[in-house]
Amino acid sequence: xxxxxxxxxxxxxxxxxxxxxxxxxxxxxxxxxxxxxxxxxxxxxxxxxxxxxxxxxxxxxxxxxxxxxxxxxxxxxxxxxxxxxxxxxxxxxxxxxxxxxxxxxxxxxxxxxxxxxxxxxxxxxxxxxxxxxxxxxxxxxxxxxxxxxxxxxxxxxxxxxxxxxxxxxxxxxxxxxxxxxxxxxxxxxxxxxxxxxxxxxxxxxxxxxxxxxxxxxxxxxxxxxxxxxxxxxxxxxxxxxxxxxxxxxxxxxxxxxxxxxxxxxxxxxxxxxxxxxxxxxxxxxxxxxxxxxxxxxxxxxxxxxxxxxxxxxxxxxxxxxxxxxxxxxxxxxxxxxxxxxxxxxxxxxxxxxxxxxxxxxxxxxxxxxxxxxxxxxxxxxxxxxxxxxxxxxxxxxxxx
Amino acid sequence: xxxxxxxxxxxxxxxxxxxxxxxxxxxxxxxxxxxxxxxxxxxxxxxxxxxxxxxxxxxxxxxxxxxxxxxxxxxxxxxxxxxxxxxxxxxxxxxxxxxxxxxxxxxxxxxxxxxxxxxxxxxxxxxxxxxxxxxxxxxxxxxxxxxxxxxxxxxxxxxxxxxxxxxxxxxxxxxxxxxxxxxxxxxxxxxxxxxxxxxxxxxxxxxxxxxxxxxxxxxxxxxxxxxxxxxxxxxxxxxxxxxxxxxxxxxxxxxxxxxxxxxxxxxxxxxxxxxxxxxxxxxxxxxxxxxxxxxxxxxxxxxxxxxxxxxxxxxxxxxxxxxxxxxxxxxxxxxxxxxxxxxxxxxxxxxxxxxxxxxxxxxxxxxxxxxxxxxxxxxxxxxxxxxxxxxxxxxxxxxx
Numbered sequence: 001x002x003x004x005x006x007x008x009x010x011x012x013x014x015x016x017x018x019x020x021x022x023x024x025x026x027x028x029x030x031x032x033x034x035x036x037x038x039x040x041x042x043x044x045x046x047x048x049x050x051x052x053x054x055x056x057x058x059x060x061x062x063x064x065x066x067x068x069x070x071x072x073x074x075x076x077x078x079x080x081x082x083x084x085x086x087x088x089x090x091x092x093x094x095x096x097x098x099x100x101x102x103x104x105x106x107x108x109x110x111x112x113x114x115x116x117x118x119x120x121x122x123x124x125x126x127x128x129x130x131x132x133x134x135x136x137x138x139x140x141x142x143x144x145x146x147x148x149x150x151x152x153x154x155x156x157x158x159x160x161x162x163x164x165x166x167x168x169x170x171x172x173x174x175x176x177x178x179x180x181x182x183x184x185x186x187x188x189x190x191x192x193x194x195x196x197x198x199x200x201x202x203x204x205x206x207x208x209x210x211x212x213x214x215x216x217x218x219x220x221x222x223x224x225x226x227x228x229x230x231x232x233x234x235x236x237x238x239x240x241x242x243x244x245x246x247x248x249x250x251x252x253x254x255x256x257x258x259x260x261x262x263x264x265x266x267x268x269x270x271x272x273x274x275x276x277x278x279x280x281x282x283x284x285x286x287x288x289x290x291x292x293x294x295x296x297x298x299x300x301x302x303x304x305x306x307x308x309x310x311x312x313x314x315x316x317x318x319x320x321x322x323x324x325x326x327x328x329x330x331x332x333x334x335x336x337x338x339x340x341x342x343x344x345x346x347x348x349x350x351x352x353x354x355x356x357x358x359x360x361x362x363x364x365x366x367x368x369x370x371x372x373x374x375x376x377x378x379x380x381x382x383x384x385x386x387x388x389x390x391x392x393x394x395x396x397x398x399x400x
Numbered sequence: 401x402x403x404x405x406x407x408x409x410x411x412x413x414x415x416x417x418x419x420x421x422x423x424x425x426x427x428x429x430x431x432x433x434x435x436x437x438x439x440x441x442x443x444x445x446x447x448x449x450x451x452x453x454x455x456x457x458x459x460x461x462x463x464x465x466x467x468x469x470x471x472x473x474x475x476x477x478x479x480x481x482x483x484x485x486x487x488x489x490x491x492x493x494x495x496x497x498x499x500x501x502x503x504x505x506x507x508x509x510x511x512x513x514x515x516x517x518x519x520x521x522x523x524x525x526x527x528x529x530x531x532x533x534x535x536x537x538x539x540x541x542x543x544x545x546x547x548x549x550x551x552x553x554x555x556x557x558x559x560x561x562x563x564x565x566x567x568x569x570x571x572x573x574x575x576x577x578x579x580x581x582x583x584x585x586x587x588x589x590x591x592x593x594x595x596x597x598x599x600x601x602x603x604x605x606x607x608x609x610x611x612x613x614x615x616x617x618x619x620x621x622x623x624x625x626x627x628x629x630x631x632x633x634x635x636x637x638x639x640x641x642x643x644x645x646x647x648x649x650x651x652x653x654x655x656x657x658x659x660x661x662x663x664x665x666x667x668x669x670x671x672x673x674x675x676x677x678x679x680x681x682x683x684x685x686x687x688x689x690x691x692x693x694x695x696x697x698x699x700x701x702x703x704x705x706x707x708x709x710x711x712x713x714x715x716x717x718x719x720x721x722x723x724x725x726x727x728x729x730x731x732x733x734x735x736x737x738x739x740x741x742x743x744x745x746x747x748x749x750x751x752x753x754x755x756x757x758x759x760x761x762x763x764x765x766x767x768x769x770x771x772x773x774x775x776x777x778x779x780x781x782x783x784x785x786x787x788x789x790x791x792x793x794x795x796x797x798x799x800x
């Protein structure tokens with residue numbers, strides 16, 4: 001991974017790096033790259049079922065979907081993975097219609113072990129095929145009510161470390177177990193995360209992440225939205241994961257004041273949004289920063305054939321260009337256009353579509369979020385603002 | 401469709417309604433509900449191929465995807481529809497691998513007829529199977545270079561009305577042809593649009609759209625982002641269509657000044673984003689309006705079974721509730737939470753998952769966009785800000 005900043009660098013960020021280093025002693029996600037995973041690999045090796053269904057919402061599924069979607073177009077995974085991540089009845093029915101429930105391994109993932117949506121979906125499936133050790137595993141916090149239930153049926157249980165929050169948990173068993181079962185190389189995934197971590201915490205590094213986070217935090221009132229402009233469809237899941245991470249971590253009351261602060265994440269996909277949303281960035285209110293994400297090597301050689309269509313000769317300009325080069329030329333055009341009008345911009349280039357690349361990206365954004373939160377004086381790891389809705393829902397369910 | 405506003409109503413919008421009525425004489429999308437479609441139905445009836453592939457980017461595909469995704473989970477369409485809407489090589493290869501190219505009807509859709517991405521994809525497919533009247537139709541402006549090419553191969557051509565812009569074109573042949581071929585009832589789709597139109601332009605109506613647009617325009621600096629909080633996965637495509645429409649239409653320099661104005665569209669899906677993005681709306685900067693979209697009748701009876709899992713007894717609170725009611729209770733909880741802190745909020749409730757409902761929604765948002773644009777003093781129908789990137793790309797392609 002390579003990252004270039006096009007905005008003014010800020011040099012005094014050592015204080016925050018020290019703070020984050022300190023925080024890493026108590027916040028769990030920092031240590032995930034070094035966790036032991038042999039027991040997960042061993043479990044995955046023995047899964048014979050071809051259909052895998054993750055029951056989990058928000059932090060229990062978005063990260064796994066991000067990594068799976070990033071890799072699946074270029075890999076021929078033999079197993080089929082679906083996500084049951086909504087209470088929407090037509091979507092539940094539609095997704096379940098695509099698998100044979102009796103030959104599916106379900107994975108219920110809930111940190112608290114008491115997520116009403118996920119447990120309700122589990123009940124629905126239980127009526128089709130009773131859950132046993134053969135067709136259900138549980139991923140949850142140690143001693144959660146869900147783990148206690150698991151014991152009553154002798155189910156296999158994987159633990160989420162206590163100090164790892166839901167939206168920071170994709171590199172824990174939450175993501176690693178389903179991904180390993182599908183055939184994704186979780187060792188390389190963690191290696192990618194680890195390389196990013198070491199680069200950041202080693203003193204010789206230029207701390208580009210600290211420069212970027214300082215710029216975001218210092219300018220949070222002027223530049224209140226941050227766009228990820230990802231050049232490939234395979235980033236759709238990653239964009240959604242980023243949006244959750246950024247919005248839920250950075251939209252808060254400050255710790256040492258009552259001021260509400262926040263940065264609004266926006267996920268864009270090039271080239272589609274280059275034909276539309278770009279208009280708003282170019283000529284709308286100048287309140288957005290942009291991070292363009294490119295892939296250096298798509299691992300694909302297909303190119304625009306050297307063909308002329310009568311009356312369309314002007315478009316022969318693209319002939320003989322590889323599609324991989326074309327999409328990157330499009331990204332470069334957006335970069336040039338944005339630079340021309342002074343939009344705060346940076347560019348991340350991933351080497352390839354690999355476990356290592358996406359592992360780096362996940363850790364990069366977790367670290368960036370932690371750094372921005374420190375500088376905005378907010379707690380990146382709680383979510384008091386979603387609790388009110390939960391209480392209201394509970395009351396409504398009791399009445400219905 | 402039912403729409404309730406929870407923010408202060410503004411009563412003096414007659415001026416803008418008159419302006420929009422006037423504009424409707426020259427801007428084409430207003431008249432689409434009344435167009436003749438017999439020739440499209442006749443064509444669709446005779447399509448025998450089971451795979452349909454739309455080649456088109458931005459306005460040439462997003463609207464079609466929105467309607468198709470909204471309807472497909474509840475309908476068993478016999479034909480398969482894919483979209484080739486990107487230059488991303490792994491996505492092109494992956495999507496093409498899912499169809500048999502030789503038994504596919506391709507539809508190339510380009511208003512100008514000179515979209516380099518789409519023509520390049522067309523060339524790539526031409527090398528697999530030469531295009532003839534049997535396997536390719538063309539949807540484009542009259543006399544475009546693409547239509548001229550079509551004549552050299554005797555292809556069937558459908559015209560986009562000259563005064564209908566790309567992002568407003570879904571109810572023209574751009575969307576109607578592929579949707580009719582798949583088996584979607586385009587007559588009901590247009591009927592939905594027409595009923596919304598008549599409701600708006602009839603004087604007896606309360607002009608809720610005008611009240612809403614006036615609020616958005618008057619408060620564009622304070623409330624610079626507008627969130628669609630759509631309660632069902634089937635709105636994902638609709639959200640993307642809305643984001644394009646809103647961003648590209650409303651991010652502009654004013655007509656009578658040089659000021660850059662704009663409103664930032666954000667597409668959210670409940671209940672997923674209720675677990676994450678809601679935090680930012682509740683406790684971040686108070687710069688967002690929210691529109692919650694609900695479906696009254698999902699046409700699904702599945703419910704949470706009356707089962708108790710040991711140690712999870714507390715979650716029996718959801719037992720016997722239909723999933724359709726559960727997701728709507730979740731929506732209502734979000735509405736209540738947002739109302740409590742005074743977020744400018746409105747709620748749209750669709751009767752059912754039907755052509756009529758989505759036709760209403762499309763027209764509702766096109767009309768709303770036109771109204772906001774008038775009041776912000778901008779041209780909703782051009783996109784000067786995306787041209788610079790196109791010129792840069794052309795230069796880059798020439799050099800490569």
